[in-house]
Amino acid sequence: MTKIGIVGGTGYTGVELLRLLVGHPHVQLHAVTSRAEAGTRIADLYPNLRGHLDLSFTEPNLEQLSACDLVFFATPNGTAMQLTPDLLAAGVRVIDLAADFRLQDPHSWQKWYEIPHTCPELLSEAVYGLPEWHREAIAQARVVANPGCYPTAVQLGLLPLLSAGLVDTDSLIADAKSGVSGAGRKASVGMLMGEVGESFKAYNVHGHRHLPEICQELNRVVDRPVHLTFVPHLLPMIRGIHATLYATLVKEVSNEELQEVFTQRYADEAFIDVLPFAGHPETRSVRGTNRCQLAVHRPQQGKQLVILSVIDNLVKGAAGQAIQNMNIMLGFPEKSGLNHVGLLP
Numbered sequence: 001m002t003k004i005g006i007v008g009g010t011g012y013t014g015v016e017l018l019r020l021l022v023g024h025p026h027v028q029l030h031a032v033t034s035r036a037e038a039g040t041r042i043a044d045l046y047p048n049l050r051g052h053l054d055l056s057f058t059e060p061n062l063e064q065l066s067a068c069d070l071v072f073f074a075t076p077n078g079t080a081m082q083l084t085p086d087l088l089a090a091g092v093r094v095i096d097l098a099a100d101f102r103l104q105d106p107h108s109w110q111k112w113y114e115i116p117h118t119c120p121e122l123l124s125e126a127v128y129g130l131p132e133w134h135r136e137a138i139a140q141a142r143v144v145a146n147p148g149c150y151p152t153a154v155q156l157g158l159l160p161l162l163s164a165g166l167v168d169t170d171s172l173i174a175d176a177k178s179g180v181s182g183a184g185r186k187a188s189v190g191m192l193m194g195e196v197g198e199s200f201k202a203y204n205v206h207g208h209r210h211l212p213e214i215c216q217e218l219n220r221v222v223d224r225p226v227h228l229t230f231v232p233h234l235l236p237m238i239r240g241i242h243a244t245l246y247a248t249l250v251k252e253v254s255n256e257e258l259q260e261v262f263t264q265r266y267a268d269e270a271f272i273d274v275l276p277f278a279g280h281p282e283t284r285s286v287r288g289t290n291r292c293q294l295a296v297h298r299p300q301q302g303k304q305l306v307i308l309s310v311i312d313n314l315v316k317g318a319a320g321q322a323i324q325n326m327n328i329m330l331g332f333p334e335k336s337g338l339n340h341v342g343l344l345p
């Protein structure tokens with residue numbers, strides 16, 4: 001069995017990794033860390049895992065992690081970069097669910113994350129882990145930068161149009177809404193029920209740190225830098241992201257051809273479900289799953305396209321996509337441990 005480590009096993013993405021990995025047929029959890037809960041049995045803290053996992057949290061420990069084949073970091077930004085060089089030297093592959101290896105430019109990293117990068121030499125080697133667009137590079141990678149949650153929903157919806165050269169690169173809009181689990185498990189006043197419940201607001205309109213990540217990746221498929229307006233919103237729900245994406249057509253195409261751009265591009269993708277033209281995907285349909293559901297709209301038959309994209313931020317937006325990347329890196333069937341149906345209601 002392949003040995004897996006998780007640094008940051010008590011957070012929302014960490015416990016989601018645990019939920020998914022205990023059902024994985026080809027891997028065995030070897031080390032799960034938490035500084036605050038070291039010594040606590042994992043199933044005592046998370047009783048949903050009773051009977052599935054007989055392991056206790058440990059302090060992050062290089063020796064124990066070095067005995068793993070692959071280590072996930074489900075930790076705050078700036079944590080994975082501290083241990084990754086030593087793990088790579090020990091022959092361990094790394095998937096970071098945070099942003100440490102997502103931005104290729106260390107200056108951009110420092111500007112948006114306000115921490116100097118401690119291993120900028122690894123940035124060009126790290127592979128951006130959006131499997132539907134970088135599968136071959138992921139298979140060979142020693143370090144995978146798991147995409148952010150908003151960037152996953154936005155890119156999966158916009159990349160097919162941009163790579164087909166169908167839309168204006170200067171006027172892209174991503175109007176995205178997230179549930180509160182996107183902010184993690186740590187206590188914060190802004191995430192209290194009394195602050196978030198029965199309310200709805202935009203935030204970071206002036207610039208969210210996912211903006212440079214999305215633009216970096218969209219720029220790979222176009223010949224001039226994109227201009228994207230990205231507005232995140234906080235919804236009073238726990239899981240899910242709904243991205244409403246706007247793009248302006250620059251070529252004459254029929255609705256059938258538009259739909260085909262998506263259905264053909266994602267025909268072989270197990271985790272991308274393109275709904276019939278003008279469908280309305282719901283976050284609850286993908287809740288608990290590694291799926292992204294997409295739908296293409298063209299209101300009033302005009303040049304303005306509207307693409308709807310929904311994911312579960314903790315699964316396709318984090319832990320599920322990380323396991324999909326692990327499956328590709330380790331040569332397992334890509335759907336291993338990820339064959340779930342959405343939770344209704």
Ligand SMILES: NC(=O)C1=CN([C@@H]2O[C@H](COP(=O)(O)OP(=O)(O)OC[C@H]3O[C@@H](n4cnc5c(N)ncnc54)[C@H](OP(=O)(O)O)[C@@H]3O)[C@@H](O)[C@H]2O)C=CC1
Nearest residue numbers: 008009010011012013034035036074075098182184185318
């Ligand atoms: N929530 C989401 O929807 C998404 C989150 N992400 C990213 O994934 C990462 C984890 O997110 P999330 O699970 O929400 O975060 P949480 O705040 O819920 O959990 C953080 C975890 O990291 C551990 N940790 C904190 N600081 C350190 C440290 N210095 N060294 C080692 N372990 C540490 C914590 O345990 P302890 O302090 O006990 O060690 C805890 O287990 C973040 O970078 C986040 O941006 C990415 C996509 C989506």
Ligand SMILES: CC(=O)N[C@@H](CCC(=O)OP(=O)(O)O)C(=O)O
Nearest residue numbers: 098099148149178179180182183
């Ligand atoms: C609702 C909410 O607060 N969402 C978080 C999402 C960030 C996140 O999860 O970070 P990464 O995907 O970059 O790791 C935020 O906007 O900061």
